[in-house]
Amino acid sequence: MSKVILITSGKGGVGKSSLCCLLGYALSTLGERVCLVELDHGLRGLDVMLGVTNRAVYDLSDILAGRCSLDQGLVTSLWSSSLSLICAPNSRAFSFVSGEMKRLIACLRERFDTVILDCPAGLGEILPQMAQFSDLGLVVVTPDLICARAARSAADLLAGAGIRQMRLVINRLDEKRFKKSSSFQDLDEVIDFVAVQLIGVIPEDIELGRCMENALPPKFQDGARVAIENIAKRCQGQYIPLWMA
Secondary structure, three states: OOEEEEEEOOOOOOOHHHHHHHHHHHHHHOOOOEEEEEOOOOOOOHHHHOOOHHHOOOOHHHHHHOOOOHHHHOEEOOOOOOEEEEOOOOOOOOOOOHHHHHHHHHHHHHHOOEEEEEOOOOOOOHHHHHHOOOOEEEEEEOOOHHHHHHHHHHHHHHHHHOOOOEEEEEEEEOHHHHHHHOOOOOHHHHHHHHOOOEEEEEEOOHHHHHHHHOOOOOOOOHHHHHHHHHHHHHHOOOOOOHHHO
């Protein structure tokens, strides 16, 4: 059965869009057909991360307005033939009707095993609208007070919109820096503060960040690779103990 995963953060700069790409890639390596739908209109970037900018002729607004077919609007990633992308519109003036997105997501459910919605940072109107169509919301946070507070607000908004299930991703964890400068005593305090059940902790990986910025296929250190693969497996419903990252 296909599923729709919404990814949000509340605050920008926590690695939400990178996680969107990497989770999609990990799920594709596990045999799934995956579609990423970028919703941050005017600030799109997934095409750059996936290295498909020159092939992204159409975007979400073109599909919804009927200026292209769904097939024309889908761009296949260079990372995996099972990973596709629908780019966000370049224009900040874009807006969509909830019914149009509902029909599009229904079509995507028929063609893909997993649809991942990359929502804009912040608490705009897109977030509660997309929550209506989503099976799982992943709230991404870095382990600091400002990001955790924003993540809690995003989680509260999703809960109010009736999302079916939520999980927390703690991203870019640098253990030495966390112990030295964080307002939290440990990661349990972060989880309790956001009040969302944990699905995984991804360690800081400088090489991985460089790949994202330069449209290169992802190169993982073992810690980040295992963490992302385990999050993907948990999203599939597999039982992977959290102590395994």
